[in-house]
Amino acid sequence: EKFGLGRAALPEEIAAWDRDIRPNGTGLPEGSGDAIVGEEIFATRCAACHGDFAEGIDNWPELAGGADTLDHDDPLKTVGSYWPYLSSGYDYIKRSMPYGNAGTLSDDEVYALLAYILYSNDLIEDDFVLSKETFFDVEMPNAEGFIIDDRTETEYTQWTGEPCMENCKDEVRVTMRAMVLDVTPEEETTPKPAQEETVGAGAASFDAELAAKGEKVFKKCKACHQIGEAAKNRTGPILTAVVGNPAGAVDGFKYSQPLKERAENGLVWTEEELVAFLAKPKAYMKGTKMSFAGLSKQDDLAAIVEYLKSFGV
Amino acid sequence: APDPLITKVQPWAQGFGDGVDETPYGLPIEYESDVVRRNVEWLTADTISSINFTPIHALDGTITPQGCAFERHHSGAIDLRKEDYRLMINGMVDTPLVFSYADLERFPRENQVYFCECAANTGMEWAGAQLNGVQFTHGMIHNMEYSGVPLRTLLQEAGLDTAGDLTNKWVFVEGADASSNGRSIPMEKALDDVLVAFKANGEALRKEHGYPVRLVVPGWEGNMWVKWVRRIEVMDGPVESREETSKYTDTLENGISRKWTWAMDAKSVVTSPSPQAPITHGKGPLVITGLAWSGRGAITRVDVSRDGGMSWQAARLAKPGEQKALTRFYLDTDWDGSEMLLQSRAMDDTGYVQPTKSQLREVRGLNSIYHNNCIQTWLVRSDGEAENVEVS
Known part of the structure; x- marks a missing residue:
């Protein structure tokens, strides 16, 4: 059954790569930070894309705002309005941010940045010190906002069986045309040489x-x-x-x-x-x-x- | 008049063509240079974290050539040599292991054809007909023959006795690129059909598809097919990473969001005629063709409507549907030159029937982005030009 291939992973190697943080806090490191410190780090490391106030620039993600918009048209999904677990924030910032320079933030910096993002969402005060110990004092507003895939009950039962083949509708009208919006990319002409x-x-x-x-x-x-x-x-x-x-x-x-x-x-x-x-x-x-x-x-x-x-x- | 292409000796019939080795690794001939991936610039802030689209309007059969198969990167397509590649298996296993690329090639391997569809495919069409081309509405999909080692084999090599009862266990998989895309997969799926793949369509994976090694998670949303996969951790619960909470979840009308919507439901689309592939030959014999697939099984039937869904007729499947792979369908017909509202409707071996846009909206509302498998409509005018429309 075993092939005897590969070699044992060394503890240092596992420690270097196994950095994921779980919803129950497993993996959270020592360290701490608050929004005041976080704001400064955010300004130099994050604001170029996410904006000074975590409001997002151009198409880059907004990190703050959107409270109580999830049941409206075009809900604004941010860390504050949408994310169910604070652990995902730590996990993502630590491993994947800043964009283009991933993995360069210290644990204190990550705590401080996360505190600043929470503060920008009015979820903590600016003197709240975020750490492993205080992590679960923060309530994520949308923690209860998720259900597990229920398509089996809500969709599959009604969309199963022999479909209609003839006289399925009395009439058909065109209700919307893509031409009206006209957002389809134009075919590129030959690339413009330097100006x-x-x-x-x-x-x-x-x-x-x-x-x-x-x-x-x-x-x-x-x-x-x-x-x-x-x-x-x-x-x-x-x-x-x-x-x-x-x-x-x-x-x-x-x-x-x-x-x-x-x-x-x-x-x-x-x-x-x-x-x-x-x-x-x-x-x-x-x-x-x-x-x-x-x-x-x-x-x-x-x-x-x-x-x-x-x-x- | 006689056709000079026939009556006159043409240069290609007189002199030489290229010798062998003219292109040691060939590209498509220049006359096909429009069959390329395309990007929608306004969709994302930056091409390094973005997506482009397979030119499915111009392809036939089911296998997607790697060179035009859509790309999705979160932090760019990285350069990773086989020699520098490592795969770690850790967590609740008997012996945490590290494999080199050469190690992976020594395990028994499988060849399987699967489609990979981004959860956001057709996502821009939720609120209404928006993009005028099947490449843009349905091109976040490709279908390749993968060669790789079952994930099950690698997990067993590390040993799962430590994990105990496997029914509530998960694996967390992550990539080696800077985005470190991480996804949690239930152990049942991990032990079922997931592959750790290193070849596609017979050759090495392309850089943009995760060279040298990617995960293949048949039938499930593309984001889980982690590229440059470097670590697989056995766990007693999901990580709930950014990519499985804040992204790839579906917000319903009441503001509650569905998560763990992994399987891609049955879907189909007419690829020709379509806005990028108009009818240019006028009345008479017309081949209507398209693709169908299901992440929960095999396609058993595809129906085509020419009147916007009032009546349907069964199309011909080029081959019997295969599990979690693209199926090509044809309706060989005679066109009288009148306007058509072309639709296709797929069924899979669970009995599921592809829903209309309004059926989907009735259940999910208008705010969903992902997992849109609605029936698509093309308005084909009498001049043969086609347009993306919505119908009542």
């Missing part, structure tokens, strides 16, 4: 085809960086006209200490410096906030710089 009009002094050495490749590479950056006219700072600063300009110069972005120091010492994002940085960000600049692992392919590095150049130099 030539924004190409400045470096135009002589600009390679539009390479930039188009760089646009694809830039997908790896898009979770944190925006570029172009309407770009805003998110987890990372906007990258419009970054090439050839001084580092650390984007208004309103909180740079890491090491980057600030390098900027003060005159670092300019020349193509060479960008290539060195993007190849191995953490080696190039110890302590950088940029969590990106780096681009290992020379082709990708050249392409991304060319793409960045297409937004001004």
